[in-house]
Amino acid sequence: MTQSPIDKIQSQALEAQVVEVLRTVYDPEIPVNIYEMGLIYEVKTDPKGKVDIKMTLTSPACPVAVSLPIEVEDKIKAIDGVSEVKIDIVWDPTWTPERMSEAARLDLNL
Numbered sequence: 654m655t656q657s658p659i660d661k662i663q664s665q666a667l668e669a670q671v672v673e674v675l676r677t678v679y680d681p682e683i684p685v686n687i688y689e690m691g692l693i694y695e696v697k698t699d700p701k702g703k704v705d706i707k708m709t710l711t712s713p714a715c716p717v718a719v720s721l722p723i724e725v726e727d728k729i730k731a732i733d734g735v736s737e738v739k740i741d742i743v744w745d746p747t748w749t750p751e752r753m754s755e756a757a758r759l760d761l762n763l
Contacts, residue, residue: 660700667698667734671706674728680717685760687721691752694743702736704729709748718742 656664675688675696687693687708695707706725710718722740729738750763 656700663700664698667700667702667704667732668696670732671696671698671704671729671735674732675706675725678721678725678728680711680715680721682716683711683761685753685757687725689754689757689760691754691757692748694746702734703739704735704737705739705741707741707743709743711748713744 672688675693676686678687679685680687680690680692683690690711692710693706693708695705697705706729708722708725710721715721722742726738726740729735750758753761753763
């Protein structure tokens with residue numbers, strides 16, 4: 654189904670807001686937000702306010718494996734216009750430090 658131009662603009666605007674919120678979420682052990690860390694693999698939005706996020710963690714044994722996705726979901730739900738949030742934790746591809754943005758690498762002196 655093809656989106657109308659207005660729907661596409663609304664989806665893009667919501668996606669931009671979601672990304673900004675994701676930049677406020679930090680793994681407590683790493684001083685870089687999860688977006689710049691490369692933990693967010695995909696953000697999809699629709700004009701009705703549905704948000705789907707595919708994310709990973711640095712490892713399956715991550716100490717915040719339970720709390721971090723809940724924090725992400727709660728912060729995304731707080732965005733005006735969001736009607737539904739779905740968080741999928743994925744392990745493929747496996748996260749590696751190469752997924753970090755250049756800004757994150759500079760912050761961590763890598």
